[in-house]
Amino acid sequence: MxxxxxxxxxxxxxxxxxxxxxxxxxxxxxxSSDRGVVSTCSYEARAFGVHSAMPMVVARRLCPQAIIVRGRYPRYSELSHAIMDALRDFSPLVEPASVDEAYVDATGLERLFGPLEELVAAIKARIEEVTGGLTCSVGAAPVKFLAKICSEVNKPDGVFILYPEDVDAFLCALPVGKIPGVGKRMVQSLQDLGIKTVGQLRRFSPEVMERRFGKWGAVLYERVHGRDSRKVETERAAKSESAECTFAQDTRDRTFLQRMLMAHAERVGASLRRHGYKGRTITLKVKFCDFKQITRSRTLEEPVNATETIFETGCRLLAELPLPQPVRLIGLGVSGFDAPANQLFLPGAGKAAGQNLDPQVEAKRQKLDAALDNLREKFGRQAVQRGRLFTLARQEDAPERVNNGKGDGVEKKPEKGGKPSP
Ligand SMILES: [Mg+2]
Known part of the structure; x- marks a missing residue:
């Protein structure tokens, strides 16, 4: 289970x-600005129809008395770590799926903790204890996607255990939209075919599913039959690290954009250093006011995690980019963590494709970063700022940081192809 x-x-x-x-x-x-989005809301706000990812403007209209709080992401991250550590006291097989979600493989735990019901109760009690009073909802099932569906069943502060013998009945009655990955549009198109439940969807052969929904159809066929071969993975290695923000106002001001890049480089660099990662590919992401998005990448000779190097490379990419329209969002990321140097280059192409790094400069930067990281650890993130950031920083107000609940504004994404999109 x-x-x-x-x-x-x-x-x-x-x-x-x-x-x-x-x-x-x-x-x-x-x-809280007009362009902000709801990251999370309390159950009292949900009663008014407010939900995650809803534009703040809409949320305010639905619930004018709501108290809007800017997230304290370092605090959430701290509690998240405490939760994951607590789970590891029960099983070594813990997979953090997001800042507030995890899978635990319960195989063989009954000898230590008794029946599943007791294990789940013990987990809930422990989480409440280590966080200082937070509740969670727990689902248990023979496979991952069902466990996830089950944790929703008796939310909040609930438990739902789906035993193998009950899987078929449970699935057949389940609305198709409950299957992770089945979005609103798919629910609608299935409804047009007269299909509302998983049981009805079971009438389709795998061929029909694939023809209709492509590769995802094959996966969906497995899911509707209760199959999910994914294991609980303890090491979900980060493949990229990035930060981005949407501005309160669209802008073409390159100095302002550079300042944002410095802030992103600072976050990304610090996070990489904290986790002991270095990456070779720096990616700049720009979204224009018409929502058209472009990315530009540069692969360096050596993997880096120095803030200044990430910043400089980002600035070069930005300098090469024409800005035909005002910019709405800017992001900066580092990827290519695991590739050994030169592996990505054709023989002899290394120098031409890469960007020369001065080892002495890099060493100096590493020292400076280490010193700054150390100070920030002791006195907080705002305690020390680089001269560069400070001189760039005084002109405008800080932008709205859009955070979708992925920690302290820094996103970690497992990448599909291992390479950033061109
Ligand atoms: Mg949650």
């Missing part, structure tokens, strides 16, 4: 736990 643990309204619950004045009230965590 696999257990899926999902914290209840995580960010909002943390805010309510840390500030008693917020308890029992509609609380929304997210960017």
């Amino acid at each position: 696999i257990i899926h643990i999902d914290m209840d309204a995580f960010f909002a619950s943390v805010e309510q736990m840390d500030d008693p004045d917020l308890r029992g009230k509609p609380v929304i965590v997210g960017g």
Whole structure:
């Protein structure tokens, strides 16, 4: 059996736990500007129809009395780590699926913790203890995707265990939209065919599913028959690290954009260093006011994690980029962590394709980064700023940081192809 643990309204619950004045009230965590989005909201806010990823403007209209809180992502991250550590006390097979979700492989744990019901109760109690009072919902099932569906069944603070003998009946009655990956559009197109439940979807052969939905159809066929071969993976190695932000106002101001790149380089670099990663490919992402998005990448000779090097490379990519329209969002990422030097180059092409790095400069930068990381660890992220950031920083207000609940504004994405999109 696999257990899926999902914290209840995580960010909002943390805010309510840390500030008693917020308890029992509609609380929304997210960017408060007109372009902000709801990251998480308390159950009191959900009663008004507010939900995650909803534009803040809409949320405010639905629930004008809501208290909007800017997220304290370092605090959420701290609690997330405490939760994951607590889970590892039960099983070495823990897979953090996001900041507030994890899978635990429960195989063989009954000898230590008794029946599954008791194990789940012990996990819930432990999480409440280590976080200082947060609740979670737990699902247990023979496979991963079912465990995830089950944790939703009795949310919040609920438990639902689906035993193997009950899987078929449970699945057949399940609305198709409950299967992870089946979105609104697919639900609609299936409904047009008269299909609402998984049981009805079972009438399709794998060939029909594939013809209709492509590769995903083959996966969906497995899911509707209760199959999911994915294991609980303890090491989900990060393949890229990136940061991005959407501005309160679209802009063509290159100095401002550079300043944003410096802030991103700082976050990405610090996160890479904290996890002991270095990457060779730096990717700049720009979204224009018409939502057209482009990315530009450069692969360096050596993997790096120095803030200044990431920043400089990002600036070069930006300098080469025409800005035909105002920019809405800028992002900066580092990837290519595992590739040994030169592997990505054709023989002899290394120097031409890469960008020369001065080892002395890099060494100096590493020293500076280490010193700054150290100071920030002790005194907080705002305690020290680079001269460069400071001189670039004074002109405008900080932009709205869009965060979709993935930690402290830094996203870690497992990449499909291993290479950033061109
Ligand atoms: Mg959650």
